[in-house]
Amino acid sequence: MNSEQKEDNRKTRIERIDGLIKRMEGILTGGEAKRGIPRGERNEILEITGELKRIKNMLEEREGMENTLTILSCTRCGHTWHPRTPQLPKVCPLCKSPYWDKERGWHKK
Numbered sequence: 154m155n156s157e158q159k160e161d162n163r164k165t166r167i168e169r170i171d172g173l174i175k176r177m178e179g180i181l182t183g184g185e186a187k188r189g190i191p192r193g194e195r196n197e198i199l200e201i202t203g204e205l206k207r208i209k210n211m212l213e214e215r216e217g218m219e220n221t222l223t224i225l226s227c228t229r230c231g232h233t234w235h236p237r238t239p240q241l242p243k244v245c246p247l248c249k250s251p252y253w254d255k256e257r258g259w260h261k262k
């Protein structure tokens with residue numbers, strides 16, 4: 154598969170998911186819900202949400218793996234920890250210092 158075909162395939166999947174989300178919204182929030190969700194639609198919704206959950210799990214697993222490679226440490230209290238999100242925390246989880254990543258003494262007069 155060349156990169157152009159790959160790109161087309163990706164677009165098709167995104168369009169399919171986008172179309173399905175719009176239909177889901179119509180079904181779930183619109184008057185259609187009162188009449189019941191057609192079995193075919195329901196199966197497709199479950200299939201797509203299952204796929205999305207699988208992707209979410211893969212993503213979280215991957216992020217978890219990346220996080221184990223990163224250890225942050227607080228310059229204030231010496232606490233070290235594995236970050237759970239890619240963003241750096243605003244404060245140290247132990248001593249709550251907002252200067253955990255700053256060199257000691259920079260804010261002193």
Ligand SMILES: [Zn+2]
Nearest residue numbers: 227230245248
């Ligand atoms: Zn600390």
